[in-house]
């Protein structure tokens with residue numbers, strides 16, 4: 577038993593999570609100093625759902641996926657609609673409602689923004705713990721009275737690496753969206769706390785360049801890549817256009833017009 581819980585009735589669901597996402601295997605893996613993941617991180621399940629803590633820095637708080645309340649709900653209700661940079665990046669402002677394959681889903685925040693704007697979204701996540709957090713957040717969203725029906729209709733996920741999945745998927749997306757990890761320079765205290773836990777869990781995605789070619793083959797309309805403003809182009813490929821925000825930019829590789 578890897579996931580701690582005060583509620584034994586959740587054991588069957590947690591056993592299923594541990595198995596589906598191969599969490600015991602992950603827990604035994606060691607970092608460069610020979611410390612196993614199970615000593616570095618703690619997974620807990622309670623009324624807030626599945627949460628991850630960093631064992632030596634519990635004050636950093638938990639990471640969890642919450643599509644129903646908090647920041648996600650606020651952005652769904654009061655966010656910038658189709659005028660948001662991410663919406664423009666996937667071509668939503670052209671009147672189309674594309675099917676987006678988010679090949680680096682993480683905690684599903686960008687995917688949720690796109691789904692709330694009407695896109696059908698398929699998410700891929702390869703990190704076992706991130707995928708388990710995402711799956712658990714999705715189950716809670718699917719059961720929610722307000723957003724459950726459209727979440728079930730519009731948002732799904734697959735556990736695995738897009739390096740393999742983009743080759744074998746039967747999904748035919750209009751847009752492939754990529755947001756690989758890149759060394760962080762964020763200074764804001766709040767983001768820094770959560771990013772520290774996330775960064776120490778996932779590390780940097782050094783193999784991200786190879787995703788662009790697969791993504792270009794699979795997307796029928798375009799590939800959108802989110803980058804920090806200081807990062808070079810993915811795979812050194814110059815995009816067709818760029819949409820910039822205060823901290824990030826979206827490099828857009830256009831294949832065909834949105835309809």
Ligand SMILES: C[S@@+](CC[C@H](N)C(=O)[O-])C[C@H]1O[C@@H](n2cnc3c(N)ncnc32)[C@H](O)[C@@H]1O
Nearest residue numbers: 680681682683684685686701702703737738755
């Ligand atoms: C920066 S995070 C994405 C954040 C996400 N856009 C969000 O809004 O929550 C990058 C994520 O992509 C995942 N990832 C990187 N390369 C991947 C690959 N080849 N296949 C699947 N997931 C991948 C990492 O494990 C990490 O969780």
